[in-house]
Amino acid sequence: MLLGFPLLSLAVWVPIAAGIVVLATGSDRNAGAARQIALVGSMLGFLVTLPLYFRFDPAARGFQFEVLTPWIESFSVNYHLGIDGISLLLILLNSFTTVLVVIAGWQVIQERVAQYMAAFLFLSGFMNGVFSALDALLFYVFFEATLIPMFIIIGVWGGPNRVYAALKFFLYTLLGSLLLLVALIYLYNVSDGSFSLLDFYRLPLPIEAQVLIFLAFMLSFAVKVPMWPVHTWLPDAHVEAPTGGSVVLAAIMLKLGGYGFLRLSLPIVPDASQYLAGFVIALSLIAVVYIGLVALVQSDLKKLIAYSSVSHMGFVTLGLFIFNAHGMEGAVIQMISHGFISGALFLCVGVLYDRMHSRQIADYGGVVNTMPVFAALFMLFALANSGLPGTSGFVGEFMVIMGAVKASFWYAFAAATTLVFGAAYTLWMYKRVIFGAVANSHVAALKDINMREFLVLGLLAVAVLAMGVWPNPFAEVLHTSVNDLLTHVTQSKLP
Numbered sequence: 001m002l003l004g005f006p007l008l009s010l011a012v013w014v015p016i017a018a019g020i021v022v023l024a025t026g027s028d029r030n031a032g033a034a035r036q037i038a039l040v041g042s043m044l045g046f047l048v049t050l051p052l053y054f055r056f057d058p059a060a061r062g063f064q065f066e067v068l069t070p071w072i073e074s075f076s077v078n079y080h081l082g083i084d085g086i087s088l089l090l091i092l093l094n095s096f097t098t099v100l101v102v103i104a105g106w107q108v109i110q111e112r113v114a115q116y117m118a119a120f121l122f123l124s125g126f127m128n129g130v131f132s133a134l135d136a137l138l139f140y141v142f143f144e145a146t147l148i149p150m151f152i153i154i155g156v157w158g159g160p161n162r163v164y165a166a167l168k169f170f171l172y173t174l175l176g177s178l179l180l181l182v183a184l185i186y187l188y189n190v191s192d193g194s195f196s197l198l199d200f201y202r203l204p205l206p207i208e209a210q211v212l213i214f215l216a217f218m219l220s221f222a223v224k225v226p227m228w229p230v231h232t233w234l235p236d237a238h239v240e241a242p243t244g245g246s247v248v249l250a251a252i253m254l255k256l257g258g259y260g261f262l263r264l265s266l267p268i269v270p271d272a273s274q275y276l277a278g279f280v281i282a283l284s285l286i287a288v289v290y291i292g293l294v295a296l297v298q299s300d301l302k303k304l305i306a307y308s309s310v311s312h313m314g315f316v317t318l319g320l321f322i323f324n325a326h327g328m329e330g331a332v333i334q335m336i337s338h339g340f341i342s343g344a345l346f347l348c349v350g351v352l353y354d355r356m357h358s359r360q361i362a363d364y365g366g367v368v369n370t371m372p373v374f375a376a377l378f379m380l381f382a383l384a385n386s387g388l389p390g391t392s393g394f395v396g397e398f399m400v401i402m403g404a405v406k407a408s409f410w411y412a413f414a415a416a417t418t419l420v421f422g423a424a425y426t427l428w429m430y431k432r433v434i435f436g437a438v439a440n441s442h443v444a445a446l447k448d449i450n451m452r453e454f455l456v457l458g459l460l461a462v463a464v465l466a467m468g469v470w471p472n473p474f475a476e477v478l479h480t481s482v483n484d485l486l487t488h489v490t491q492s493k494l495p
Contacts, residue, residue, distance in 0.1 A: 006067045008081040012129045015045035019121030031113040038117035042102045046095040058477045080135040085477035087131040093339045097251045098124040100456050101244040123149040136184045136195040158240040165240035172233040176223035183216035201267045210272035217265045224257030228287040231310045238306040243350030251343035255335045258316045270489040277321040285414045287314030292421030301349045301359045319400040327403025328482045334396025344381040344460040365439030370446040375434045377457045382430040384464045386423040392467035
């Protein structure tokens with residue numbers, strides 16, 4: 001409790017309330033007030049999540065900080081929140097990223113400022129709701145609600161093809177999640193009228209029903225991750241989205257898919273999860289290898305990083321479905337690390353785009369000569385994206401590969417190729433953009449990053465290095481939650 005309010009409710013509703021206040025500032029004549037209120041609201045939203053970490057008991061089993069209040073009593077729907085170590089880290093990542101996005105858009109966004117800032121605050125609250133919901137219908141409401149602010153962000157502040165990209169993003173993710181709703185309604189009926197996820201975990205479902213439910217869940221969550229071959233909406237969405245939209249999309253929204261597998265698929269249908277694990281692993285390895293090669297031939301900076309996200313998120317789904325502690329903990333660590341690194345890379349592209357209004361790699365060259373501080377930070381994030389030891393990018397991938405070796409040498413061998421491909425496409429891109437002689441007069445006129453940009457990139461640099469050098473504060477909160485989940489899944493035996 002904080003000031004008489006449950007901490008989890010504050011994590012969900014403080015950013016949403018701040019978004020409402022920001023909207024009330026009205027037109028762009030009050031843009032300064034909108035920015036200041038959004039910054040204060042996002043910082044409060046982050047501060048109220050910090051006690052969740054410091055008061056969290058890593059050794060305790062089950063969910064902590066629970067809130068349970070009747071919501072729609074006629075259908076036994078409750079406002080039920082609670083977190084374990086997995087959701088704790090994602091809530092912290094989400095709230096931290098929201099602060100950075102508000103600061104990053106401070107000067108860049110000049111039109112409809114209040115609406116822009118409010119959209120990110122609403123999105124932050126909705127995603128915290130997804131990460132803490134323990135009622136299936138509440139989970140679904142928050143899960144779908146996240147689509148609306150992102151649809152608006154891409155459609156209003158995006159690039160020339162923003163309407164196409166926004167519609168593609170919305171339709172892909174909405175159609176995928178309709179089967180999720182059907183599966184939840186089926187579970188409600190067989191659980192004697194309960195939407196509680198904890199009740200769903202105890203259902204003795206036959207394998208045939210489990211397989212169908214797993215496929216319904218998978219279609220929804222695979223689109224979010226996104227897994228190959230339902231990944232095609234992501235490059236378009238990233239290319240057209242404003243920088244802040246790309247940051248949140250890559251850093252947080254893709255994690256909704258991985259979290260859905262952890263919170264719904266694995267514990268509700270454990271037999272089907274084991275039965276179809278080979279199928280998921282195959283799709284994951286295709287994403288790691290094939291999409292890595294696709295990233296290698298990209299000429300657009302944002303598309304390259306978008307395809308890189310698909311490849312790196314393949315590590316997440318691989319780690320989840322090899323069913324050992326190294327793999328599953330590595331998958332969660334990879335989600336957090338990818339949030340830091342991909343967010344930082346998209347912010348770096350945003351820094352260049354704000355100055356040159358081009359995302360084409362060929363338009364750059366020799367940027368280090370005019371932007372040395374930016375070049376140094378960009379190099380750190382490029383090396384982290386390549387999996388350099390000492391950065392966060394190494395920790396999760398190393399843990400997943402260790403887990404994959406226990407399952408199959410060939411899984412580990414295929415997954416490890418990302419260290420080669422990742423270094424190839426990331427460092428080749430960095431070389432062409434940053435090194436060499438000054439390519440043209442536009443590059444010659446570039447000015448290095450200002451204090452606002454340095455603050456945002458510097459905070460992410462600290463996060464990437466801290467997690468890479470000392471990952472224990474991130475990993476220790478996961479042990480009990482991951483072990484309990486693995487015990488639940490592996491105890492259930494296929495006939």
